[in-house]
Amino acid sequence: xxxxxxxxxxxxxxxxxxxxxxxxxxxxxxxxxxxxxxxxxxxxxxxxxxxxxxxxxxxxxxxxxxxxxxxxxxxxxxxxxxxxxxxxxxxxxxxxxxxxxxxxxxxxx
Numbered sequence: 814x815x816x817x818x819x820x821x822x823x824x825x826x827x828x829x830x831x832x833x834x835x836x837x838x839x840x841x842x843x844x845x846x847x848x849x850x851x852x853x854x855x856x857x858x859x860x861x862x863x864x865x866x867x868x869x870x871x872x873x874x875x876x877x878x879x880x881x882x883x884x885x886x887x888x889x890x891x892x893x894x895x896x897x898x899x900x901x902x903x904x905x906x907x908x909x910x911x912x913x914x915x916x917x918x919x920x921x922x
Contacts (some may be wrong), residue, residue, distance in 0.1 A: 865895030
């Protein structure tokens with residue numbers, strides 16, 4: 814098992830579990846993902862982001878994702894911790910990219 818972030822695993826998890834995970838989890842994951850893609854985001858912030866996103870995509874985590882209601886709570890906690898750490902890099906542009914992606918995939922605005 815690797816702790817490295819992987820783009821393909823991220824997109825597969827987001828697409829496969831978006832409805833189950835819910836808007837809040839997916840929105841936060843996309844905010845982090847798009848913030849990490851910005852050249853202005855410093856390496857330390859990318860490291861925090863990719864750590865949280867790696868936890869999000871790992872198949873084994875503290876609370877199994879298949880459990881109703883609580884399954885994604887640990888994923889959301891990891892994403893929230895990363896967001897608190899890198900919040901200054903979550904720009905309006907990043908939020909707009911996430912909104913556009915969610916709307917294109919699911920009709921979520």
